[in-house]
Amino acid sequence: MVCNLKNGSCSKCGGCCSNILPLTNNEKNKIKKIIKKRKLKPSYHIPLNGFDMTCPVLDSNSRCRIYEDRPNICRVYRCDKSIEQGAVEFYRSLTAKAKPVIMRDLFNE
Numbered sequence: 001m002v003c004n005l006k007n008g009s010c011s012k013c014g015g016c017c018s019n020i021l022p023l024t025n026n027e028k029n030k031i032k033k034i035i036k037k038r039k040l041k042p043s044y045h046i047p048l049n050g051f052d053m054t055c056p057v058l059d060s061n062s063r064c065r066i067y068e069d070r071p072n073i074c075r076v077y078r079c080d081k082s083i084e085q086g087a088v089e090f091y092r093s094l095t096a097k098a099k100p101v102i103m104r105d106l107f108n109e
Contacts, residue, residue, distance in 0.1 A: 014054070014055075014058050014062030014063065014064070016077060017054060017055035017058055017062075017064070017074070018053050018054065018055060020053070020101070020102055020103070021055070021071060021073050021074070021101055021103060022073055022101070023071050023073070023101045024072070027071045027072065028101055028106065030069060031057075031066065031069070031071070031106055032106050034066050034069055035057075035106060035107055038065075040057065040065060040066075040107070041107070042056035042057075042104055042107045043056055043057070043058055043059060043060065043065075044056075055103050056103050056104045056106075056107065057103065
């Protein structure tokens with residue numbers, strides 16, 4: 001995946017989507033229902049480092065298959081967020097309300 005970030009605008013490359021995300025229980029349950037309803041299978045990518053940590057709901061073009069229903073962390077994430085003032089506190093506030101979830105596990109529960 002190549003990030004094509006231009007002027008802070010997302011190019012929807014999927015480069016920031018990782019396998020472990022902080023999700024609330026409501027988000028986790030919602031995604032599990034969507035996976036079952038749409039009969040989604042986890043996608044796999046062949047990374048250069050040998051570890052596939054990409055989000056399993058990305059399609060073969062690195063587009064999110066649950067974009068309309070994506071978790072809050074995905075909605076608020078911006079590639080340039082880390083350089084903005086208060087970014088660390090912002091992400092800490094999200095993780096205080098959520099817990100890390102291995103996205104691939106949602107396909108097996």
